[in-house]
Amino acid sequence: MSNPTLYYFDARARAETSRLLFVYAGAKFNDNRSGFPLAEDVRSKTPFGQVPFLEDGDTQLAQSIAIESYLAEKFKLNGTTLTERAQVLQFALVPGDFYAPYFAAKDDAANLKFKEETAPKLFKKLEDILFKKGGQHFVGNTLTWADISIFNLIDFFHQQHSNLVEAVQPFPTLLAFHKQVAAIPQFAEYLKNRPTTRL
Numbered sequence: 001m002s003n004p005t006l007y008y009f010d011a012r013a014r015a016e017t018s019r020l021l022f023v024y025a026g027a028k029f030n031d032n033r034s035g036f037p038l039a040e041d042v043r044s045k046t047p048f049g050q051v052p053f054l055e056d057g058d059t060q061l062a063q064s065i066a067i068e069s070y071l072a073e074k075f076k077l078n079g080t081t082l083t084e085r086a087q088v089l090q091f092a093l094v095p096g097d098f099y100a101p102y103f104a105a106k107d108d109a110a111n112l113k114f115k116e117e118t119a120p121k122l123f124k125k126l127e128d129i130l131f132k133k134g135g136q137h138f139v140g141n142t143l144t145w146a147d148i149s150i151f152n153l154i155d156f157f158h159q160q161h162s163n164l165v166e167a168v169q170p171f172p173t174l175l176a177f178h179k180q181v182a183a184i185p186q187f188a189e190y191l192k193n194r195p196t197t198r199l
C-alpha cells in the first residue's frame with residue numbers, strides 16, 4: 001500500500017499537528033503542499049473543498065481535528081481509556097480557542113489585547129494543569145496527541161511576528177514542556193529541517 005498523503009498549503013497552520021503525529025510515529029507520508037489558491041485537482045478530492053485533507057488507503061478525511069484524531073488512534077497516541085481519549089480530545093481542541101481570537105484580531109490594539117490578555121489567560125490554565133500533572137504530559141503518563149497538540153500551539157507562538165512568544169514567557173512549566181518535546185529525537189530532526197513558513 002502506498003504511503004498516506006496529507007494535503008495542505010505550504011504552511012504549518014491546520015496541518016502541523018498531523019505532520020507531527022506522523023513524525024513522532026516514524027511513519028512515512030507524502031506532505032503535499034499546495035500553492036495558493038488551492039489547486040483544483042486537490043480541492044475536487046475533498047468533501048468540503050478545503051484542506052487539510054488526508055488520503056490513507058481507502059480512508060479519506062477532511063477537518064483537521066478529525067485527521068489528527070484518526071492519526072492519534074492509528075499511532076496509539078490517543079490515551080488508553082474512554083476517559084483518557086476524551087481528555088486527549090479536550091486538549092486537542094484548546095489550540096482552536098487561541099487561534100480564533102488571534103486571527104480575528106485585525107488591528108494593533110486587538111493584537112496587543114490578544115498577546116497581553118486573551119492568550120496569557122488561557123496559558124495560565126494550561127500551566128496550572130500541567131504543573132499539577134508533573135510537567136511532562138497533559139494526559140496519562142506517556143506522550144499523546146494532547147501533548148503534541150499543545151506543543152505545536154506553544155511552538156506557533158514562538159514562530160509568529162510581533163514577539164508573540166512573550167505571551168508564553170510567564171509560564172515556566174509550559175516553556176520547559178516545549179523544550180522537552182522539541183528535544184525528542186524525531187522532533188529535533190524534523191524541526192531542524194522543516195520549511196520556514198509565515199503561518
Ligand SMILES: N[C@@H](CCC(=O)N[C@@H](CS)C(=O)NCC(=O)O)C(=O)O
Pocket residue numbers: 013014037038049050051052062063064065
Ligand atoms: N474546520 C476546517 C477548516 C478548514 C479550512 O478553513 N481550510 C482552509 C485553509 S486553513 C482552506 O482550505 N482554505 C482554502 C479555500 O477554502 O479555498 C479544519 O479544521 O480543517
